[in-house]
Amino acid sequence: MSWKRILLFYLLFSILVLSFFLYVVMNALYRPRRDVVPPDAYVVPWMRPNPPIETLKNAQNPWDIESVMDGALRWEVTFSIDIKSEVRVVPSTIYMCHDMDYLYIGGRFIGMFLNPTNEPTVYYPNIFDFSTLPTMVS
Numbered sequence: 001m002s003w004k005r006i007l008l009f010y011l012l013f014s015i016l017v018l019s020f021f022l023y024v025v026m027n028a029l030y031r032p033r034r035d036v037v038p039p040d041a042y043v044v045p046w047m048r049p050n051p052p053i054e055t056l057k058n059a060q061n062p063w064d065i066e067s068v069m070d071g072a073l074r075w076e077v078t079f080s081i082d083i084k085s086e087v088r089v090v091p092s093t094i095y096m097c098h099d100m101d102y103l104y105i106g107g108r109f110i111g112m113f114l115n116p117t118n119e120p121t122v123y124y125p126n127i128f129d130f131s132t133l134p135t136m137v138s
Helices: 004-029 053-057
Strands: 072-080 085-098 102-111
Touching: none
Parallel strands: none
Antiparallel strands: 072 085, 085 102
């Protein structure tokens, strides 16, 4: 009877030592790298667009990006577009956020207007249309 207890104790103790060894190896030797974030770096916030992209893809009307990406990192930038007779100045706002799977980037561009070198009668609205994008499969 005593050799069975010794064998059981040895087996349980071996499992405990092996699990402790694996814990130390996995957590001490293979730590994820943490880089120092410079003080002037942009930090993209963790968030999901609200409402979700699936809802926006099925929307009939253009939606307001301010409400969809509220809380996202925002850059106020100005683009200059050289055309034949002038330089167009396009004030813009770029939005960026991420979740576990995706990096979301959106933008609002004011003053893009029509392309003067191609069919001046055709009008393209300044909106994103998700219904024409292919479905991503992960």
